[in-house]
Amino acid sequence: MKLEDLRHGTELLKRGFAKMQKGGVIMDVINVEQAMIAEDAGAVAVMALHAVPADIRKMGGVARMADPAIIEAIMDALTIPVMAKVRIGHFVEAEILEALGVDMIDESEVLTPVDEHHIDKRGFNIPFVCGARDLGEALRRIDEGAAMVRTKGEAGTGDVKEAVRHMKIILGEIRSLKGKDEEELHDAAKRLVSPYEIVFETARLQRLPVVNFAAGGIATPADAALMMKLGADGIFVGSGIFKSEDPQNMANAIVEAVNNYDNPSKLAEISKGLGGAMKGIDVGTLPSGEMLQTRGM
């Protein structure tokens, strides 16, 4: 092997890893037992964290990176990729996760931010995913080196309304770039507070230059299928599985719903007899101080 010919951590490898997740479901898990349920259900990857977002909301206090011992135990138990979350701006938590060998880092608003600036993700060998509510946020994260974008939605509520809103805003703003000339795209870049080159590329591709998942409030097979129909490349499910009455069945059903999102009669079958979905919180009743989505813009 000629080591000088070997390249790690390139943009192609990082974005390529994210592409391999397309059409899949990534599930939040807090221990090995949940991780095995997720893998058995056909999840493409798991997200290891110390508590699911609904419990983070309930517990209050500072939410941080999960215990590396638990993340490592999950990595040892599974054959599918393992991701984990770090606080926005906490590059040392990210360095720790990279040293641990997790497959992707979520720089996540679900944890308590430590900085108004995000991590410079370009220097890392492993890929990052970041949340966004609109195109400007998404393009700024890509400029910082994110290899995957997801909607923020409103995590831990089981209310998919905000994920729907964010996905529609992002895709609508991409459509509005269509047919614009150079001067207009420069104006758009200023308005989006994003670099011109990435705005130009997005306008030309008519999609984000990285994979675009849905997250934040997905709680049922129908929610997952809805996000796929709206144009998501795949789904993150946080509290929706392990806060439901029957997590194993819910996990199976959400994976199957993503595989069959375009087939309503199949979705009807999948949705039968699942027991209760997570109880959830109507986002409309949340005080603005309790919104997670406004963290890290």
Next chain:
Amino acid sequence: MRIGVISIQGNVSEHIDAFRKVFDGEVMRVQNRGDARCCDGLVIPGGESTTIGRALEMKGMRDEIKKLGEDGTPMMGTCAGLILLSKEVYVEERSDLLGLLGVTIERNAYGRQRESFEAEICADSIGKAPFNAVFIRAPLIRGVDNGVKVLAEYDGRPVAVREKNILGLSFHPELSEDLRFQKLFLKMVKG
């Protein structure tokens, strides 16, 4: 002629785009039982092999694809697709394998995403120029049966193999700009 790309999960659209650049026939998504039978060649993309395998079983597509492969339909599997085409996965009990390619696979043997890599490989069957291969949590081909032809190696291990109508690649040709492996597969399809 028609190339079908198994469209359950993974890097589907990149395969479709790559074939559209070099193929004047139709490239279609294979999503449900019956779709595969309309194709002259099938591509199983990279993604998560356990996810794709499980869904092929649940949709009743696994046996159909296996039968087509046994009857001679050319198939190309990349990364997870290679795993599904194989006859055996080292130390794993797998009921979802198609068993069309006489190789033993070891999953994640090149390491996790941190160890994913790009490297130049050479394969006479695509011409003399080196090929930039993209390995993402790639499966290792531990062993090959008699009758399996090794087309390319990396670090002394096979990374591209062919057995009759089946082509298996442990890397992602759809992520390279270089389309010579797509052309090789098209030659197999066109006979």
